[in-house]
Amino acid sequence: MLSYRHAYHAGNHADVLKHLVLVYCLDYLTRKEAPLRYIDTHGGAGLYRLDSDYARKTGEAAEGIALLQSADVKSELVQRYLALVASAGDSRLSYYPGSPWLAAQCLREQDRLVVTELHSTDLNLLQQTFKRDRRVKVAAQDGFERLLSELPVPERRALVLVDPSYEIKADYDRVKKAVADALRKMPNAVIAIWMPVVDRNRSRRLERGLTSLGPSVSVELGVRPDEVGRGMTASTMVVLNPPWGLDATLTSLKEPLMTALGLADVGHFRLQGNSK
Numbered sequence: 353m354l355s356y357r358h359a360y361h362a363g364n365h366a367d368v369l370k371h372l373v374l375v376y377c378l379d380y381l382t383r384k385e386a387p388l389r390y391i392d393t394h395g396g397a398g399l400y401r402l403d404s405d406y407a408r409k410t411g412e413a414a415e416g417i418a419l420l421q422s423a424d425v426k427s428e429l430v431q432r433y434l435a436l437v438a439s440a441g442d443s444r445l446s447y448y449p450g451s452p453w454l455a456a457q458c459l460r461e462q463d464r465l466v467v468t469e470l471h472s473t474d475l476n477l478l479q480q481t482f483k484r485d486r487r488v489k490v491a492a493q494d495g496f497e498r499l500l501s502e503l504p505v506p507e508r509r510a511l512v513l514v515d516p517s518y519e520i521k522a523d524y525d526r527v528k529k530a531v532a533d534a535l536r537k538m539p540n541a542v543i544a545i546w547m548p549v550v551d552r553n554r555s556r557r558l559e560r561g562l563t564s565l566g567p568s569v570s571v572e573l574g575v576r577p578d579e580v581g582r583g584m585t586a587s588t589m590v591v592l593n594p595p596w597g598l599d600a601t602l603t604s605l606k607e608p609l610m611t612a613l614g615l616a617d618v619g620h621f622r623l624q625g626n627s628k
């Protein structure tokens with residue numbers, strides 16, 4: 353039984369990092385006319401109301417997307433991401449968009465999206481959101497299994513987001529195995545993996561395992577020093593087969609992002625690897 357609901361965390365610092373990297377990859381890969389398949393193994397609900405009881409209970413968006421929205425960050429990527437987030441809301445209600453929604457905005461008529469989700473409530477919301485979008489297939493299926501059955505994709509170009517909640521500790525091993533198997537089936541797939549830093553040794557092991565699989569860029573945004581028992585202290589995105597320019601763009605974001613999120617004195621930003 354899954355209890356994790358992303359609605360509690362939507363728009364927090366980890367979503368900001370993850371979705372900036374995702375939007376970069378989507379925009380880069382859609383510069384070429386050739387079709388692309390986007391596979392989101394852990395879709396979540398797709399759209400999150402920021403005035404919901406969930407969001408208000410934790411107030412996490414206030415320390416993530418809301419800070420970025422009120423800062424004046426001069427970066428094409430940040431402005432592009434903020435415009436996408438703004439377009440998810442309307443004049444009365446503010447929403448934070450999840451990964452499948454952001455991807456659907458960035459992708460084109462010729463592209464396809466496959467999104468899997470297991471939690472029945474989020475699955476229903478996801479199906480509602482995409483019911484009129486013929487490009488999107490929402491599946492009530494285990495994301496790791498679906499990923500392997502999709503690869504290699506007919507379009508021969510794929511972007512994969514692997515974004516579990518890690519509420520089941522076996523997810524750490526499943527991520528490593530699924531990504532290794534996926535690259536064996538489709539060596540040129542661009543695969544982005546999100547992971548939390550709750551237990552530093554565990555996340556370091558996973559990051560090393562992933563980066564040993566091929567060319568990669570890893571970026572980590574820390575919000576406080578690691579201490580046992582204090583929950584998530586940082587989050588990391590690892591991108592295998594990273595698109596050209598991702599490393600340079602992230603390097604240029606280091607200072608403005610840390611300042612905008614109020615992390616310049618308490619947090620950290622680590623970047624490793626480089627784009628081809």
Ligand SMILES: C[S@@+](CC[C@H](N)C(=O)[O-])C[C@H]1O[C@@H](n2cnc3c(N)ncnc32)[C@H](O)[C@@H]1O
Nearest residue numbers: 358394395396450451469470471494495515517
């Ligand atoms: C961190 S959330 C996803 C957030 C989303 N990717 C985004 O960025 O907006 C993880 C989601 O994975 C779902 N989930 C957990 N295990 C799963 C599995 N094995 N296959 C598919 N979805 C799963 C959870 O119900 C949860 O909604």
